[in-house]
Amino acid sequence: xxMSFSPDDRAFRDExxxxxxxxxxxxxxxxxxxxxxxxxxxxxxxxxxxxxRNWLAGNWxxxxxxxxxxxxxxxxxxxESALAHAPRVLPFGVAMLGPLLQKFGSREQQDRFLxxxxxxxxxxxxxxxxxxxxxxxxxxxxxxxxxxxxxVVNGQKTWTxxxxxxxxxxCLVRTGPAAKPQEGIxxxxxxMTSPGITVRPIVLLDGTPEVNEVFFDNVKVxxxxxxxxxxxxxxxxxxxLTHERTNxxxxxxxxxxxxxxxxxxxxxxxxxxxxxxNPLFAARVADVEIELxxxxxxxxxxxxxxxxxxxxMAESSMLKLKGTQIRQxxxxxxxxxxxxxxxxxxxxxxxxxxxxxxxxxAEAAWATRAYxxxxxxxxxxGSNEIQRGIIAKSLLGL
Amino acid sequence: MDxxxxxxxxxxxxSLARTLERGGDAAAVFELGTGAALLPEExxxxxxxxxxxxxxxxxxxxxxxxxxxLDSVVLGAGILAAAGEGALAEAASTGGARIAVAxxxxxxxxxxxxATRADRGHLTGEKAVVHGAEDASHLIVLAxxxxxxVEAGAEGLAIRSYALIDGARAAEVTLKETPARRLGDAALxxxxxxxxILALCADALGVMETAVALTTDYLKTRKQxxxxxxxxxxxxxxxxxxxxxxxxxxxxxxxxAGHLDAPDRDRHVAATKSLVGRVALQVAEETxxxxxxxxxxxxxxLAPLVRRLLAADARFGDSDHHLERFIVLGAx
Ligand SMILES: Cc1cc2nc3c(=O)[nH]c(=O)nc-3n(C[C@H](O)[C@H](O)[C@H](O)COP(=O)(O)OP(=O)(O)OC[C@H]3O[C@@H](n4cnc5c(N)ncnc54)[C@H](O)[C@@H]3O)c2cc1C
Numbered sequence: 228x229x230m231s232f233s234p235d236d237r238a239f240r241d242e243x244x245x246x247x248x249x250x251x252x253x254x255x256x257x258x259x260x261x262x263x264x265x266x267x268x269x270x271x272x273x274x275x276x277x278x279x280r281n282w283l284a285g286n287w288x289x290x291x292x293x294x295x296x297x298x299x300x301x302x303x304x305x306x307e308s309a310l311a312h313a314p315r316v317l318p319f320g321v322a323m324l325g326p327l328l329q330k331f332g333s334r335e336q337q338d339r340f341l342x343x344x345x346x347x348x349x350x351x352x353x354x355x356x357x358x359x360x361x362x363x364x365x366x367x368x369x370x371x372x373x374x375x376x377x378x379v380v381n382g383q384k385t386w387t388x389x390x391x392x393x394x395x396x397x398c399l400v401r402t403g404p405a406a407k408p409q410e411g412i413x414x415x416x417x418x419m420t421s422p423g424i425t426v427r428p429i430v431l432l433d434g435t436p437e438v439n440e441v442f443f444d445n446v447k448v449x450x451x452x453x454x455x456x457x458x459x460x461x462x463x464x465x466x467x468l469t470h471e472r473t474n475x476x477x478x479x480x481x482x483x484x485x486x487x488x489x490x491x492x493x494x495x496x497x498x499x500x501x502x503x504x505n506p507l508f509a510a511r512v513a514d515v516e517i518e519l520x521x522x523x524x525x526x527x528x529x530x531x532x533x534x535x536x537x538x539x540m541a542e543s544s545m546l547k548l549k550g551t552q553i554r555q556x557x558x559x560x561x562x563x564x565x566x567x568x569x570x571x572x573x574x575x576x577x578x579x580x581x582x583x584x585x586x587x588x589a590e591a592a593w594a595t596r597a598y599x600x601x602x603x604x605x606x607x608x609g610s611n612e613i614q615r616g617i618i619a620k621s622l623l624g625l
Numbered sequence: 626m627d628x629x630x631x632x633x634x635x636x637x638x639x640s641l642a643r644t645l646e647r648g649g650d651a652a653a654v655f656e657l658g659t660g661a662a663l664l665p666e667e668x669x670x671x672x673x674x675x676x677x678x679x680x681x682x683x684x685x686x687x688x689x690x691x692x693x694x695l696d697s698v699v700l701g702a703g704i705l706a707a708a709g710e711g712a713l714a715e716a717a718s719t720g721g722a723r724i725a726v727a728x729x730x731x732x733x734x735x736x737x738x739x740a741t742r743a744d745r746g747h748l749t750g751e752k753a754v755v756h757g758a759e760d761a762s763h764l765i766v767l768a769x770x771x772x773x774x775v776e777a778g779a780e781g782l783a784i785r786s787y788a789l790i791d792g793a794r795a796a797e798v799t800l801k802e803t804p805a806r807r808l809g810d811a812a813l814x815x816x817x818x819x820x821x822i823l824a825l826c827a828d829a830l831g832v833m834e835t836a837v838a839l840t841t842d843y844l845k846t847r848k849q850x851x852x853x854x855x856x857x858x859x860x861x862x863x864x865x866x867x868x869x870x871x872x873x874x875x876x877x878x879x880x881x882a883g884h885l886d887a888p889d890r891d892r893h894v895a896a897t898k899s900l901v902g903r904v905a906l907q908v909a910e911e912t913x914x915x916x917x918x919x920x921x922x923x924x925x926x927l928a929p930l931v932r933r934l935l936a937a938d939a940r941f942g943d944s945d946h947h948l949e950r951f952i953v954l955g956a957x
Contacts, residue, residue, distance in 0.1 A: 361917050363849035386918050430923040432913075432931065497734040497946075507945050559906070562935075566734040567754045569939045572790040572932075586753070586787060586797045587731070595790055595935070602913050603921055610917065612859055 230524070232299070240303045247311040250276050256312040260487075262593035262600075264435055265314055267392040271347050273314040278345055284321050291329055291337070292345050298533045302474075302526070309479025317389070320344035320351040323467055324397050327414075331455040331463050340395075340416070354384040354398035354417070354441060355464065361386075362613050364399070365408040365461060369443060371400040371415055373450070378402075378415065380423075380446040386607070390426055390439035394419050403458045414460035416452040423447075431603070433596040434572075468609065475543055475608075476526045476550035481519050484557040488512060491564045491590050502564055515556045522549050541621035544614040551604040551611060558598040561590070569595050628879065630676055637662055638680045645688035654690070655720035660698045663820075668706030669715035675823060675882035682824040683878070686831025689929050691792050695824045696757045697724045703817030704765055704772060708808040713763065713774075725761035727752035727798050728814075735942045741768040747781075747802040748773055758796035759786040766798075766805065772813055773805035780804060791936035792929060816886075819894050822941050823881045826901040829937035830878050833871050833908045836930040840864070840912045847917075860915060867911050874904040895951035902944030905934040 232240065255269055277283040285301045287293020296304065308315070316322070325344055328337055343349040360366045369382025380400060390396065398415050405411030419426070423446040428436035455463055492503040492512060502508050529542050562569045568587035572595060605611040630638070637659065644653050662677050664670025678699065685692060697717050701724025705714035716722035730740060731753045741750025748768055758764065764775040764782075775782060781801035786794050844855030844864065854860055881897040884890050909931040913920035920927055938944055 356918070359848075361849060362854075363851075366849075431921050432923060432928055434923065438918075495734050496732065497736045499736075502734065505949075507949060511945075555910075563939075563943055563945070566943065567729055567939060570754060570789045570791070570795070570936050572788050586785070598935075599932075602910065605914055606917055606921065611914070612857075615859065 230527075232303070236299055236303060239300055240307065243304050243307045244311075246280065246282070247307060247313060250280075251311055251313050255314055259312040259314055261589075262597045267350075270314055270317060270392075271350075274316065274347050277316065278347070283316065283345055284325060285316075286322060287325055287329065287341075291325070291341050293325075298530045299527075302478075302530050305474045306479035306482070309477075310483050312483065317350075319353050319388070319393075319397075320349060323353060324351050327397075327463055327467055328454065330466065331414075333451075335451065336416075336454065349395050350389075350393045352387050352390040352393035352396045352419075352439075352441075354387055354390075354396040356386045357383060358385050362610055364464070365412065367399050367401060367412060369398065369400050371402050371413060371448065373402070376450050378448045378450060378453070380415070380417065380443045380448055382443050384441040384443075385438075386429070387426075387439045387441050388437060390419075390441055391428055391436065396441065397454075399460050399464055402460075405458075409461040411458050412460040412464075413457050414454040414463045415448055416454065417443075417446065417448050418452075421446050421448070431600060433599040435596075435600065437600070476522060476546040477554055477604075478519070478523045478526050478550070481522075481550070481554050481557060484554060484561070485512075485516060485519060487590070488557055488561045488564060491561060491588065491594075494588065495564055495566065497566075508560075508564070511560055515553055515560065518549070518553050518556075522546070522553060525549070541618045544609075544617045544621075547608065548611050548614045548618070554604055555598075555601055558594075558601045562594045562598040565591050565594050571595075630680055634662075634672075634676055634680045638684050641681065641684045642688065645684070645690050651690075651692040651694075652720065654685075654692050654694070659694065660702070660718035660720060663694065663698050664702055664706060664714065664718050668702065668718075669711055670718055673703075673820075675820075675885035678820055678823050678885070679827045679878060679882040682827035683831040683834075686828035686833075686933075687835050689832060689835065689933060693720075693723060693757050693760070695821055695828070696726060697722075697761075699824045700724070700726045700817050700821045701763075701765060703820055704808065704813050707813045707817065708772070710774075710808065722763060723757065723761045725755050725758040725764050727755040727758070727764050727766045729753045729755075731797070735946045739767055739769055741766060741800065743768045743770050743773060743805065743807065744802075746804060746806070748775065748800040748805045749781075749802055750800050752798040752800070754789075754795045755784075755798045756789075756793055756795045758784050758798055759794060764798065765808065766800065767811060767814070770807070771810045772808040774808055775800070775803055775805045789936060791933040793936075818941070819881075819885060819890055822894050822898050823878070823885060825937055825940060826874075826878050826881065826897050829901055829905045829934060830871075830874055832930050832933050832937070833874060833905060836908055836912045836927060836934070837867065837871055839927055839930070840915050843916055843919075854915075863911060863915065867908060870904045870907055874901050877901055892951065892954045895947040895954055898942060899944045899947035899951060902938035902947070905937050906944075909934040 255273060258265055274283055282294050284293035285296040285304055289295040328340060355364055357367050371378040371380045396417050396419055398417055399412050400415050401411055402413040403411035423444040425442040427440045429438045430436050493501050495502040526546060529539050568591035571587055571591050640657055641659060644657060659681055661670040662672040662681060665673035702714040702717040713722055717724045731751055741748060748766055762777050766773045766775055781803040783799040784796045786796040789795050845853055847854050877897040877900040881893045884893040912927060913931060919925050
């Protein structure tokens, strides 16, 4: 047994570190560290910097213009990026649609859409969830009715992350009547500039309009935008949900979050003592750190299995569960470390016109927002209750 | 043994709830005599006992009403009454005067360290997260030698306001040789602060009750997989645990209400604030989670409730702070 990275992987990690040092603008990493909202242009800027090095699509094979990294290399890249406070690579085009088109798309679709993901011409969003179809995704109702060489789409998607910036959306739509709900679902690529589409922002608890409702009113979609076969969309969506779960544990985010927590707890003083030296608080921090140490090894063990060609199922659910619990615990402790300053909610101060810094320690500007925003971690991508169901089913088979 | 409220307390609670339901604002709340119900007779009121505070603030919390009652009346008028400033206390209790109480300072974390100094009737120092400072007619300021009264607009007084997560507003207050009148020792704070912590906990209890009721309704109506999500046993057990915790919080609030003027008051303050803070966070997190995506949105009714619960824990010492205090008091 040797739990350290191979010499090649260590060399790769050094290369990634050097790249981040040279190419990540402080302007962006400062914003990420302070949990401030990035503009569309800033997210595109980082994508372009990565693409210049051919590092945007770490999970794509080289034949499609990706970096062809191993699972371990992808892990290293994601972890180092998080530690350096790099903006995250938006998953919708790169991590989700790309692999799906590579596996199930036509040659024409691959040629048309994949390069545009890499060069930033297209911004994709994910149109799966609907008001009535969340955990029960197979109950989607948005309909696509064939009319000559078009589908006519009617219905509503919701929770569409960053859909306000997108020019394309990939959707699960209902194309056929079905004996089982999973049948009769198709996977459709829809141009967001088509007539009949309305996007309405939804403001989240932290004050950011991160998600949207997307309405479809008689939207005409050319049949060539159907991926794979009609009524087989569920199979493709499941491929995505189980296969393309990169960075599900968020080890890098947790690690940098823990470092920030310790920094704050060293600076906060009560009764003449740094908070980190308070035995009760120190124990709470130690608890998450111990959990994180074990979880990152779980993550690496899974990665090693994936590298050996084993497709994880219950294991990735465990990583999602533990990973989100740890990150949320870190967010909670960070907010609590700030004591009364955690009450401050400087929504105006962050993005507004006035430049006066919010009162209190610098972290007070984001700690509560980060805590509130990251409640989503246990809800989206298959809620933690759904993950527990998957784990239990794999064990009990009932 | 008798856990019932008096008829007067029940009547006030009922009319307060009705007023808030009709959209009544802070002025309407004062008009009902709510302020006077929070002050003892010696101070021109007709209540001020633990159960009075409990009844009023639990009702306010249920409706998530934002009022200056906690800061201006329970704390402010409470201190003034203890200092023999009956007239101003009474004015605060009717809403005629607004009191903000400036205790914390930048760089301290719940430990009550004070650097603000008084020098021949003038105060110099900085105060942090002072609730309601911008609307106050008077500030009560804690300095190294005790409590002082400062009038709004006094020379050398600067107030920088900002929003808090629970919809209230607070400010950084700077005093630079600001004229002030000494009220007395810091010990004047003891009973009003205990009452304010009871008020905050009772408010949080009301918020939790509303949040749990909202979630219960949602679990009964939201359908996934062809059934109400509340029919899944995993969800039922979570709600059962949550209800049990809220019941504990309710008893903790009752404990403090019953011991507000007892010799072991401080132990009850620590116990109640610690338990209620912990449960408040649990209710906030669980009610979001059990709603799914909708629980994450600003426009849904849960949002202000959740943020108010976070605020309840963060104010006047969080659950860990009071856990430690409980240990210290027990050892004494
Ligand atoms: C910030 C954010 C961003 C998102 N981004 C996107 C996006 O870009 N694209 C997209 O398509 N979707 C997105 N989603 C949607 C997300 O996938 C759904 O919110 C999620 O699937 C849960 O669905 P729901 O919100 O309808 O909750 P529901 O499914 O109604 O669930 C409510 C509660 O019931 C529980 N529950 C449901 N079924 C069961 C069961 N069988 N057993 C036990 N418990 C159960 C859930 O765990 C949850 O606690 C996003 C959501 C959020 C919050």
